[in-house]
Amino acid sequence: MKKYLLSSFEEGPTKLFVGGLHGKEGLYTAPILVRLAKEELYSGEAIIVPSIVEDSKYIDILSEEYYRSKEGIDLIRLIEKYKPSFYFELHAYGKQSYSRLTDPEREKRIGVPPFVDLGEGILIGSIAPILRSEFSENDFCMTIEVPNWKSDKVREEILQILRLALSKEKREDVMSELRMRYPTQIKKAEELFRQYYRNRLKPF
Numbered sequence: 001m002k003k004y005l006l007s008s009f010e011e012g013p014t015k016l017f018v019g020g021l022h023g024k025e026g027l028y029t030a031p032i033l034v035r036l037a038k039e040e041l042y043s044g045e046a047i048i049v050p051s052i053v054e055d056s057k058y059i060d061i062l063s064e065e066y067y068r069s070k071e072g073i074d075l076i077r078l079i080e081k082y083k084p085s086f087y088f089e090l091h092a093y094g095k096q097s098y099s100r101l102t103d104p105e106r107e108k109r110i111g112v113p114p115f116v117d118l119g120e121g122i123l124i125g126s127i128a129p130i131l132r133s134e135f136s137e138n139d140f141c142m143t144i145e146v147p148n149w150k151s152d153k154v155r156e157e158i159l160q161i162l163r164l165a166l167s168k169e170k171r172e173d174v175m176s177e178l179r180m181r182y183p184t185q186i187k188k189a190e191e192l193f194r195q196y197y198r199n200r201l202k203p204f
């Protein structure tokens with residue numbers, strides 16, 4: 001597992017960016033996160049793991065089984081070691097999974113809210129509830145799903161979002177910038193988050 005550590009002189013939050021959590025999605029997340037690791041503008045400390053696993057059996061991260069697999073254990077260890085207050089998880093999906101991931105009935109079906117499309121198939125949402133319990137209330141945790149059939153332009157847009165998270169010191173600054181760029185989509189994503197966590201947590 002390749003890991004990049006970025007550390008600025010100024011104090012700031014610890015941020016963990018991970019990709020490639022299962023299956024072969026690392027093929028799509030790693031190039032984006034490797035580019036993020038080359039960024040020079042950041043605050044605090046960042047740990048960037050382009051791909052937790054290169055090629056593994058696909059185990060759903062919503063399942064408990066995942067956290068017993070090698071990749072799941074590696075992920076938990078990273079979180080325990082660095083105790084990040086910003087946590088960004090990058091996945092990749094194929095065209096055929098779009099309707100399943102964005103299904104308005106997803107919560108009824110599998111117990112978690114649907115992802116919201118920022119446009120161009122870039123999906124955002126909360127992280128797996130099992131994993132969210134590893135973090136504290138004030139931590140900032142988000143999942144981004146990369147559409148694996150899209151062009152470089154879309155990957156560039158995802159990189160822009162990650163750069164925002166890397167450079168800002170406060171979660172509220174990241175969120176307000178995202179609200180400006182994607183007003184209706186972020187409103188929807190925040191609404192879904194609040195409904196799901198019944199206002200016990202602040203999105204995200």
Ligand SMILES: [Zn+2]
Nearest residue numbers: 021025091092
């Ligand atoms: Zn995934």
